[in-house]
Amino acid sequence: MQNGNSEVDAILRRAAWRLVPLILAMYIAAFLNRVNVSFAALTMNQDLGFSPEVFGWGTGIFSWAIWCSRCPPT
Numbered sequence: 454m455q456n457g458n459s460e461v462d463a464i465l466r467r468a469a470w471r472l473v474p475l476i477l478a479m480y481i482a483a484f485l486n487r488v489n490v491s492f493a494a495l496t497m498n499q500d501l502g503f504s505p506e507v508f509g510w511g512t513g514i515f516s517w518a519i520w521c522s523r524c525p526p527t
Contacts, residue, residue, distance in 0.1 A: 490512055494508050494512075
């Protein structure tokens with residue numbers, strides 16, 4: 454039975470080596486997206502005459518729309 458556990462451990466280790474870099478890249482992309490929206494708010498609010506509340510609602514609706522438009526799992 455010990456041999457079965459070592460095979461499972463090897464499979465999980467191999468999967469982790471493939472998945473962890475992808476998850477890290479997705480995390481970095483999401484972080485950069487949030488930072489980009491924050492930098493855009495610095496000048497866009499003044500140019501368009503938005504208050505911080507209006508900008509917050511807009512980004513919230515945008516984030517909700519992105520979340521809702523994702524493909525459901527099959």
